[in-house]
Amino acid sequence: MPASFVHVHLVALRYFSETVRSGSMRQAAEHLSVAASAINRQIIKLEDQLQCRLFERRSEGVRLTAAGEVLYQYVQRLDQDLERAIAQIDDLRGLRRGHVRIACEAAIGRDFLPPILAAFHADHPGVTYSVEIKSALDTLDLVASDEIDIGMAMMPPIRSDVQIAARAEMPVGVIAQKGAALGDRASLRLHDLAGERFIRAKEGMVGGTTWQQQIDRSAPQSTVLETNSPDIMTVMVKAGLGIGVRNPVGILGDLEQQAMVFVPIVDALAPNPSLGIFVRPQRLLSSAGAVMLELLKDALPEFAERVWNLTGQPTPDGGISTGAA
Template identity: 30%
Template sequence: MNLNHLAIFQAVAASGSVSAGARDLHISQSAVSKQLGEFEKTLGLVLFDRLPRGVRLTEAGTLLLVYANRLFAIEAEAESALGDLQSLARGRIAIGASRTIGAYLLPPILAAFRRLHPDVELSLKVDNTKAIEAQLLAGEIDIGFAEGTVSSEFLDYRVFAQDELVVIASATHPVRAHAPLALSALTQNPLLMHEVGSGTREITEQALAAKKIQVRPAMTLASTEAIKQTVATGIGLGILSALAIRTEVEAGILAVLPVKGLRMLRPLYRMQLKNAWISPSLRAFLDLLEKPAI
């Protein structure tokens, strides 16, 4: 079905005459008559009874008008929705983040974006770095945030912040008396670590390997909160992002232990599929990230 023909049919039906329909469409009356004739011939049905003054819908025309009105209403709705998307009156951003970034760095950024664009829906999935990369590659999220090293040629990685990993212990742990610690203290005390696949663990193992230190975790825990709570019991040491332990250090629950000759800095990456389309909502989110205060 020719949509141009359908639009001409609808205009004539709405105005009640060929001449009025032509005037509303800003085309000649003869062009409208010709197009209507072609449309009726294509359909094999008469849509209008031609009267001395104006036209009247036939049964076929009455039926078709219902669908024409519905179709063009949907078209108008689609145009309005796309306009809303462009103006950020609607939209959706699916975000994936590693645990440290998702729990301790992104929340104030998400809150700031929400205040600026309350009609854009935000969703956040928190997982380890490998899982976030996999979700991006599968098209399940629009943007990812993680620590760790670059591993996929299909993703674009950009540093958006810096972080430091620190050794922590319970505020009452006896090892605090020996701070700053020797590197050997990391092998002499039980060490609690994230699971394999975690960016925090990957950076930790790389930094210790560079110092020729190999450690076997006494306990592997799947969340930062679990590591903090367990370390707070005094059972061993942990290595976590400085971002993650601010509250506990200020409350006197955990303590940061300097280690001689060891400083573990890491970049934090934002990740996107290479050459992927950036929606207006995502562009606004990226603009917010790039502001100096973020």
């Protein structure tokens, strides 16, 4: 029977492996607290099944044959795989250790991620994290290259080597100083922005969405400043340089404290972006990573509702998807 079809037992492989490490069946028997004859029987059974000698028996001990070397390399890999499997099972029971690698845009890291990490850490203090602040496009690159476990960004262009684990539609609107002329409106259309002094979003700032291009076509403005940073846009708006257009994620504290105003843009030419949670397709996450992913997915609908409540607009029907990754 070909060796690939031979059924071998873990006990026999364990005896074989310990004999290699010990250098003799007698010493292996002492380490394993079994009879040397039991080890010899199991090794002979392996040799019969594989139809080759695994050891050269010598008076001073044993020495691996070429076939034995091949089998020992396999057993070492098997031991490592078993250790990883046992560690993951152990982690599932208690999550006493582990490390989760996350990348996200700064706004998401500010408003969405902290309470989830805090709750997770309270339950599993042995787990550690790394959080990289990246643009949407860079975040997807890190997910696709397996350099991080989970990515979060305002929906950049869809790509086949990255999977959307969950998404939630977010509003986009005008941010302005309190008391600004547009600030008392319930909602705005793009043409309402014509003639306004503008803090302009640089192309690609929001994951590659095209609303800035639509604003430029629909409402000629006077651009005061252009930036690729939502935070810079926000502080310049607060300073009175003009208005900006962005989503509320990253400035929820300012809006809840009424430090500035946000007026949603409701216009078919300016589709709302979505906050997406991304993983690599068919990637088997660690136990800690898998639990973290589920927590993020579970928290997304409530977070979306919080964001939409601040705008005075209802959460869009079908605007949230938290399917399995």
